[in-house]
Amino acid sequence: MVETNLVHSLGRFNKSVVYGVNYLMGVSLMTEQRGRMSQLWVAAGAKKSELVNGAFYRPVGVLSNSQLDKLAKSEKFAKELWEWTEKALEPF
Amino acid sequence: MKALAHHDPEHIYFSGRSTKTAEALVAEIRTTKPKVSITFIEMDLASLASVKASANKFTHGRLDLLMCNAGIMATPPALSKDGYEIQFATNHLGHAMLIQQLLPVMLKTAKSPNSDVRIVCLTSDGWKGHPGKGVSFSTIRTTQDTFFGAWTRYGYVIMAIYLIIFPSQLLTVI
Numbered sequence: 001m002v003e004t005n006l007v008h009s010l011g012r013f014n015k016s017v018v019y020g021v022n023y024l025m026g027v028s029l030m031t032e033q034r035g036r037m038s039q040l041w042v043a044a045g046a047k048k049s050e051l052v053n054g055a056f057y058r059p060v061g062v063l064s065n066s067q068l069d070k071l072a073k074s075e076k077f078a079k080e081l082w083e084w085t086e087k088a089l090e091p092f
Numbered sequence: 093m094k095a096l097a098h099h100d101p102e103h104i105y106f107s108g109r110s111t112k113t114a115e116a117l118v119a120e121i122r123t124t125k126p127k128v129s130i131t132f133i134e135m136d137l138a139s140l141a142s143v144k145a146s147a148n149k150f151t152h153g154r155l156d157l158l159m160c161n162a163g164i165m166a167t168p169p170a171l172s173k174d175g176y177e178i179q180f181a182t183n184h185l186g187h188a189m190l191i192q193q194l195l196p197v198m199l200k201t202a203k204s205p206n207s208d209v210r211i212v213c214l215t216s217d218g219w220k221g222h223p224g225k226g227v228s229f230s231t232i233r234t235t236q237d238t239f240f241g242a243w244t245r246y247g248y249v250i251m252a253i254y255l256i257i258f259p260s261q262l263l264t265v266i
Contacts, residue, residue, distance in 0.1 A: 010165070084227075089189050
């Protein structure tokens with residue numbers, strides 16, 4: 001988690017949830033300066049050949065598909081969500 | 093955006109709800125990069141009509157990089173303008189609309205020689221907090237106001253942002 005306004009704007013209870021969960025996961029909150037590195041790396045820093053399409057990266061630039069659970073890897077669920085989303089966008 | 097502007101891109105579009113904040117950011121970037129070409133587009137991700145209208149203000153013939161970077165977290169129970177749970181509407185549906193609208197120009201760009209077109213979606217470790225079924229489609233048009241609801245709702249959304257990626261072959265990142 002990165003310490004942006006997403007965290008700063010929270011109330012005391014929700015803020016403690018963020019810090020508590022990060023503590024349990026054994027990770028510390030990152031500064032904005034470090035937090036933005038990941039998105040810049042996948043956007044522009046990494047060469048095309050260094051990236052895996054559709055992959056999940058954790059900071060900074062660590063391919064982390066192995067951390068995903070069963071549901072996150074379920075193509076059936078992904079398809080269901082995709083189709084549901086397309087339908088939801090249709091009326092607009 | 094400051095980092096990207098530093099590398100002399102042909103043009104940067106960015107969106108947000110506040111014109112004032114946007115102007116301040118552009119002014120700051122112009123202090124070091126006076127000639128940088130930037131367009132701000134006002135957009136409210138919580139309104140699908142707003143996202144669609146704003147996306148259509150993109151007038152360039154090519155788009156190499158789309159970064160889906162906005163989001164809200166653990167907000168009080170509420171519905172979006174379109175009647176969806178507010179976190180799901182903002183973080184997932186808004187971005188889905190944006191991607192859908194810009195995909196044609198990105199696919200076109202991808203066909204040009206030596207192209208390197210990327211869509212980057214930011215998510216959060218919060219996806220691990222998703223309830224068993226991932227997304228509760230049956231209650232998505234309610235505020236889902238339950239015990240620990242703010243975070244459960246967040247879990248649904250983050251799961252959605254992440255999962256929508258696979259079928260479209262997009263890149264994700266935290």
